[in-house]
Amino acid sequence: MIAIDYIIVLIFLVVMFYMGIIFYKWVGSSDDFYLAGRQLTPFILAAVIAATNVNLYSFVGQAGIAYKEGIPIIWQTWTGNMALVISGLFVIPIFRRLRIRTIPEFLEKRYSKGVRTFVAILWIFRLSFWLGVVLYTAVIASQTISGYDSFTAWVLIFSIVVILYTILGGMWSVAFTDVIQFVLMLGSSLILLPLVMSAVGWWPGLTEKLPEGAMTLIKNTGTYDWKFIIAIFLLGIEWACVDQGLLQRAFGSENTRSAAKGLVLAGIITTPFALLWILPGLAARVLFPDLANADSAVPLLITSLIPNIVLGLVVVGLLSSQLSTISGNLNGVATIFASDVYENVINRKASDKDILKIARLITLVVGIGMILFAYLVPILGGAVNAYLTIIAIMDMPLFVIAVIYGLLWKRVNWQGAVAGYIAGAISGIIGQFIYGLNFNVTTFITAGTALIITPLISLMTKEESNAQIDAIWKARTISEEEIINKNVYNIIPKTFNGRLSLMVFISGLILFLIGVIMGSVGSPIASYLAVGGMIIYFVGGLFRTYTN
Amino acid sequence: MYFDWITWSIWLLGFIIMVVWIFIPAREFKKLVQKKRAEEKNKVQHK
Numbered sequence: 337m338i339a340i341d342y343i344i345v346l347i348f349l350v351v352m353f354y355m356g357i358i359f360y361k362w363v364g365s366s367d368d369f370y371l372a373g374r375q376l377t378p379f380i381l382a383a384v385i386a387a388t389n390v391n392l393y394s395f396v397g398q399a400g401i402a403y404k405e406g407i408p409i410i411w412q413t414w415t416g417n418m419a420l421v422i423s424g425l426f427v428i429p430i431f432r433r434l435r436i437r438t439i440p441e442f443l444e445k446r447y448s449k450g451v452r453t454f455v456a457i458l459w460i461f462r463l464s465f466w467l468g469v470v471l472y473t474a475v476i477a478s479q480t481i482s483g484y485d486s487f488t489a490w491v492l493i494f495s496i497v498v499i500l501y502t503i504l505g506g507m508w509s510v511a512f513t514d515v516i517q518f519v520l521m522l523g524s525s526l527i528l529l530p531l532v533m534s535a536v537g538w539w540p541g542l543t544e545k546l547p548e549g550a551m552t553l554i555k556n557t558g559t560y561d562w563k564f565i566i567a568i569f570l571l572g573i574e575w576a577c578v579d580q581g582l583l584q585r586a587f588g589s590e591n592t593r594s595a596a597k598g599l600v601l602a603g604i605i606t607t608p609f610a611l612l613w614i615l616p617g618l619a620a621r622v623l624f625p626d627l628a629n630a631d632s633a634v635p636l637l638i639t640s641l642i643p644n645i646v647l648g649l650v651v652v653g654l655l656s657s658q659l660s661t662i663s664g665n666l667n668g669v670a671t672i673f674a675s676d677v678y679e680n681v682i683n684r685k686a687s688d689k690d691i692l693k694i695a696r697l698i699t700l701v702v703g704i705g706m707i708l709f710a711y712l713v714p715i716l717g718g719a720v721n722a723y724l725t726i727i728a729i730m731d732m733p734l735f736v737i738a739v740i741y742g743l744l745w746k747r748v749n750w751q752g753a754v755a756g757y758i759a760g761a762i763s764g765i766i767g768q769f770i771y772g773l774n775f776n777v778t779t780f781i782t783a784g785t786a787l788i789i790t791p792l793i794s795l796m797t798k799e800e801s802n803a804q805i806d807a808i809w810k811a812r813t814i815s816e817e818e819i820i821n822k823n824v825y826n827i828i829p830k831t832f833n834g835r836l837s838l839m840v841f842i843s844g845l846i847l848f849l850i851g852v853i854m855g856s857v858g859s860p861i862a863s864y865l866a867v868g869g870m871i872i873y874f875v876g877g878l879f880r881t882y883t884n
Numbered sequence: 885m886y887f888d889w890i891t892w893s894i895w896l897l898g899f900i901i902m903v904v905w906i907f908i909p910a911r912e913f914k915k916l917v918q919k920k921r922a923e924e925k926n927k928v929q930h931k
Contacts, residue, residue: 362920375919377912383905515909522902529895538888605905608897615894 337482341648348520348652349497352513352659356501359508366691369506370437370671371588376511381598384511384585386606387518387660389416392473394610395654399617400630401560406550407618408560412568413610417603418848418870419572421877424599425841427577427739428586429825432595433815434808437587439578439738440676445804446742447750449680454754455734456676459580462730463669464702467662468709471495474658475710480635481651491710494658499703502663502670503696507588510663517656524653525612531641532619542615545622553863554855559774562855565866567776570783574735581661581668592818593825597881604874662706670699725768725775729782733760736786741794743812746805748790751797756790826884834883841876844869 363369376384394413401409436442440459444452475490484490501509536542543551555561576582576599589595613634620633623640627633642650674695679686686694737757741748764782767773773781818824829835851866 375916377909377916379905379908380912383909512913515905515913519902519906522898522905526895526898526902529891529898533888533891538886539890540888605901608894608901611894612898615891 337484337647337651338644340645341482341651344645344648345493345651345655348655349493351516352501353497355513355516356504356509359501359505359512362508363504363506363692366674366688366695367437368508369692369695370584370667370675372507372511374435374588375590376585376588376594376598377590378594378597378601380511380515381585381589381594382601382605383518384514384660384664385420385582385598385602386609387514387521387656388581388585388664389602389606389661390518390521390609391470391657391661392477392654393470395613395634395657396473396477396631398610399613399620399634400632402614402617403621403627403630403633405558405560406546406555407553407614408555408564410553410610410614411560411565412572414607414870415565415569416572416575417607417610418569418845418873419576420599420603421841421874422573423576424586424596424603425877425880426827427743428583428595428599429592429827430743430808430811431583432587432589432592433811433817435587437584437675438672439580439583439734440672442742442808443738443753444680446738446808447753451750451753452676453681456672456680458730459672460669460677463581463665463672464705465709467665467669467702467706468713470658470661470665471706471710472713474655477635477654478651480632481638481647481654483639487711491707494655494662495703495707498659498662499666499700502666502703503699506695507584507667510660510667511585511588513663514660517660520649520656521653522609522612524650524656525609527646527650528616528638528642529612532616532637535641536619536622542619542622546618547621550618550621554852554866556856556858562852562862563776565852565855567779571732571779574732574739577739578731578735580672581665584668584671585664591821591823591825592815593823593881596825600874600877600881604878607870607874666699666702666706669702670695673698673702729764729768729778730761732764732779732782733757733786736760736783737790740787741790743808745791746801746809747799748794749797749800752790752792752794755793756786759789760786824884829880829883831884834880837876837879837883839876841873841880844871844873844876848873 362373365373367373398409398412431442434442434445436445438456440452440456443455471491471494474494475487478490478493479485479487501513505512533539533542536545549555554565586595586599589598616634616637620627620637624633624636627636638647638650674691678694679691683690733756737748737753741753741756760782763785764778767778767781812827814824814826826834829838847869848866849869851862851864851869854865855862
């Protein structure tokens with residue numbers, strides 16, 4: 337990088353900080369800080385969700401796996417996008433109608449205050465750790481690309497601006513900067529793609545020079561085989577239905593239908609976007625076949641193929657991908673602490689102004705914690721991977737108790753939920769660390785245990801019924817807010833067009849699953865069926881959000 | 885000169901998404917700013 341590149345990066349950071357100052361005036365209440373006053377429109381929401389989900393893990397980690405294992409890793413993003421559609425059509429509308437701010441808040445309504453506090457503390461820990469890892473990844477990639485080696489300088493560049501604009505403007509500045517950052521990261525990927533593809537001899541050159549099977553979307557053996565696609569799809573559904581960092585944006589939507597549209601659009605626009613970091617990862621395999629560290633594949637491509645000045649723009653795009661993820665999760669931790677711990681446990685008589693102050697203070701504290709943790713990551717080494725595995729194990733039971741039983745079966749009570757959650761998590765830990773089972777099998781075991789234990793303990797203990805559970809069941813159909821605003825969204829469609837779109841959506845899902853299963857026997861048409869099914873699924877899902 | 889339809893189709897799709905996501909959110913944000921300003925005006929008048 338030369339001086340002009342650094343100036344471009346500096347201008348970008350100053351603009352982001354300025355956004356925080358502008359939106360400071362817009363934050364008059366805690367709802368403004370957490371949820372942008374619940375006024376986000378579908379296209380803004382889609383960009384915000386896409387920007388939060390795409391980060392350097394995509395450009396560095398996924399591209400690195402593509403370098404080593406071939407194209408199948410793209411299913412991690414694609415099935416995640418499909419999961420966003422499921423969540424947007426069937427789950428988020430219910431949460432949006434309940435006007436909750438956090439998933440732990442829903443757990444109190446559905447089960448008990450204890451479950452809310454327990455899950456809230458777990459999520460504060462989980463998100464704070466994740467922030468440290470995200471910051472660390474950003475710093476390492478920036479060092480490689482820029483050639484400027486100071487760890488502390490990059491930590492400060494990334495964190496100070498993002499912490500300040502999140503504290504000042506809350507979700508308003510997070511939303512606005514996310515939209516800008518989404519466009520910037522997409523733009524920089526569009527600069528990279530043709531340069532990379534021309535270097536390998538375009539598409540024919542890429543497919544000819546890659547090792548055999550690297551372009552097979554559905555494999556019947558190996559770590560990233562057809563079972564991986566099913567397991568990661570299940571985890572994607574779990575993530576899209578209970579992840580605080582993601583859902584908080586959907587809770588900030590202007591109404592139920594906008595929440596559904598925002599999630600579906602986010603899933604659709606991120607699908608072609610995924611090719612913009614997977615193809616460079618594959619091209620790096622052709623250009624630099626003997627890399628010791630696959631994660632350096634895309635940073636190396638950037639430094640060797642992109643000229644100065646343009647390099648500054650690409651770095652801004654990569655910075656964007658990271659800042660949007662950090663700001664969203666910072667805001668998420670602040671919301672959980674202020675709403676589920678401070679307001680719910682520490683000071684129940686707190687005024688809205690007090691809560692707003694606490695939320696800002698917590699954003700600062702978590703931001704400082706994130707910086708400290710970024711320094712700890714290299715020392716912890718393998719422990720980080722172990723931790724990330726454990727939280728993956730712990731998220732699946734949360735999905736089972738919050739969404740599957742929380743929304744579908746009234747008879748499940750808090751005793752069953754707590755027992756199912758703990759049993760699911762323990763079974764995952766035993767499977768992963770004692771029996772050394774792989775990630776795919778562990779996912780099925782964790783989900784299966786929680787699915788069995790939760791109803792079993794619930795049936796052995798007293799049935800609960802209260803007005804809050806009734807309110808949740810009512811939210812499955814319609815809300816007064818929708819009737820007043822004349823913008824009703826029915827989860828089960830009422831019109832012909834609505835039913836037709838749902839049929840298209842289901843047909844796409846079935847076709848996708850048939851394709852994945854046919855991949856288990858190495859069928860040559862498996863990939864075509866799965867991708868075709870996915871496209872039909874997206875078309876049906878999008879059509880569904882515009883019908884009733 | 886060889887023209888790679890696959891790569892440029894992917895590129896074009898990404899470009900269209902980028903253009904759409906510049907103009908529509910900008911329009912939506914403009915409406916939100918107008919709404920916020922109207923709210924502030926109302927507040928001042930009530931005071």
